[in-house]
Amino acid sequence: MDHHLAAETLQRVGDVRRRARSDLLAFWFPLVVFGCITLVSAAVVGFFGGEALAFYWPIAGTAGGVLTGYYCSHRERLLGLKGPAAAYVATAVAITIGAVLAGGLGSQPGGSGLAGAVGPSMVVAAGYLVFARLERSTTLAALAAVIFALAVGVAFSGLGAEPATVVLALTTGAASLLTGMAHRLRTGARG
Amino acid sequence: MTHPTNQLDDVVHQRVRLGLLAVLSEARRADFAYLRDSLELTDGNLSRHLQVLEGAGYVKVTKTFEGKRPRTWVSATKNGRAAFAAEVGALRALLDRVDGTDSGD
Numbered sequence: 164m165d166h167h168l169a170a171e172t173l174q175r176v177g178d179v180r181r182r183a184r185s186d187l188l189a190f191w192f193p194l195v196v197f198g199c200i201t202l203v204s205a206a207v208v209g210f211f212g213g214e215a216l217a218f219y220w221p222i223a224g225t226a227g228g229v230l231t232g233y234y235c236s237h238r239e240r241l242l243g244l245k246g247p248a249a250a251y252v253a254t255a256v257a258i259t260i261g262a263v264l265a266g267g268l269g270s271q272p273g274g275s276g277l278a279g280a281v282g283p284s285m286v287v288a289a290g291y292l293v294f295a296r297l298e299r300s301t302t303l304a305a306l307a308a309v310i311f312a313l314a315v316g317v318a319f320s321g322l323g324a325e326p327a328t329v330v331l332a333l334t335t336g337a338a339s340l341l342t343g344m345a346h347r348l349r350t351g352a353r354g
Numbered sequence: 355m356t357h358p359t360n361q362l363d364d365v366v367h368q369r370v371r372l373g374l375l376a377v378l379s380e381a382r383r384a385d386f387a388y389l390r391d392s393l394e395l396t397d398g399n400l401s402r403h404l405q406v407l408e409g410a411g412y413v414k415v416t417k418t419f420e421g422k423r424p425r426t427w428v429s430a431t432k433n434g435r436a437a438f439a440a441e442v443g444a445l446r447a448l449l450d451r452v453d454g455t456d457s458g459d
Contacts, residue, residue, distance in 0.1 A: 169448045172369070176376045176442060182392060183380040240420070243388030244381050245427075 187246040188350065189238055190298055193231040194306075194343025200227050201336030205329045213280075213325045216266070224259060250297055258290035277318065280327040284314035284335055306342045310335050365410045366441045370395065370403045375438040378413065378430035386426040404428060412437055 200223045207219045239245045265282030288311035295303035313334050317327045366372055373393045377384055390400045407413040412434030416427045430438065 166449055169445045172372065173442065173445050173449070175369075176372060176445075179373050179376040179393070180380050183377045183384075186392075187381065243385035244377075245383050246380075247382050 183244065184299065186242060186244055187239075188298060188300070189235060190294065190300065190303060191343040191347035191350070192234050193227070194339045194346070196227045196230055198336050198338070198340030198343055200224070201332050201339060203336075205332035205336065208325055208329050208332065213328055216328070220263070220266075228255060228259075251294070254290055254293045254297070257293075258287060261286035261290070277322070277324050277327055280324050280331060281314045281318045284310055284317075284331050287335070288314060302342060302346060306338060309338050313338070362444050363437055363441055365406060365412065366437045368403070368406075370399070371407055372438075372441065374400075374403060374407060374428075375412065375430060375434060375441075378428065379435060379438050381429075383416075383427045383429035386428065389428060407434065410437075 203223070204216060204219055207215050235246075235248075262283035265286050266279050268278070268282070288307045291303055291307035291310065295301070295307055313331060317331050320327070320330075322330065366375060370393060374389060377389060377392060386397075386400065389395070390397060393400075395403075404413060404415060408415055410433075412431060414429050414431055416429070418425050418427060
């Protein structure tokens with residue numbers, strides 16, 4: 164086989180794979196949904212106190228997960244292309260368990276409670292990094308870095324547990340929401 | 355050492371079938387219309403190539419109904435993914451070999 168033909172074939176295979184990957188990209192939706200849920204959690208803390216999050220997140224998080232699952236499944240059916248879902252579901256479950264554990268362990272009696280506010284954000288940042296790897300997305304990797312930096316910044320800010328939770332909820336929620344909306348605008352109807 | 359061209363699989367090496375496996379390597383499954391449109395094929399052409407791949411055990415074709423509408427889904431089997439990876443590896447090896455020869459001149 165001629166090496167020019169081999170190079171051309173590899174180029175074409177790469178193009179086809181990139182197009183399929185690009186068609187599957189729809190991470191704007193979970194970013195918008197969980198961005199909104201995170202922003203609302205700040206209001207929940209403001210009205211009902213930090214303890215209310217123990218009830219808020221299981222309900223809102225599950226609803227967000229179900230909504231995202233429904234959207235992805237509906238979109239894939241319309242598109243005619245189904246992505247590898249198992250790794251995404253496993254990552255989402257790991258983030259949920261990790262964030263709940265980090266929040267619970269960080270809020271043990273005797274502690275400042277700050278770890279309970281910062282820990283879940285760090286877990287979410289790590290989860291987004293895994294999603295970025297799965298999607299081969301620099302946008303998601305950048306968002307993970309921003310969330311991690313925000314969590315570290317708040318950890319050293321000297322804020323109390325509840326203000327730290329509110330600040331992190333507002334900043335990470337807004338970052339997710341804006342990233343999701345920007346990605347949706349960039350990808351247009353395909354997203 | 356075997357020349358890389360000897361490692362090319364005739365079933366996979368064909369342009370359209372390589373394209374089909376390239377799409378299916380990125381997805382859990384794709385439907386007939388998506389494959390046809392993304393690779394700019396006719397229905398008949400796509401069917402023929404899918405039959406070849408299915409006969410070699412490289413893809414699995416599943417027919418479902420959504421309401422009253424029939425739908426054909428195609429997924430790559432484990433052997434199909436391995437054959438695609440081997441094909442891409444053989445093509446890369448061929449290029450590396452040529453590059454190595456060029457740089458030695």
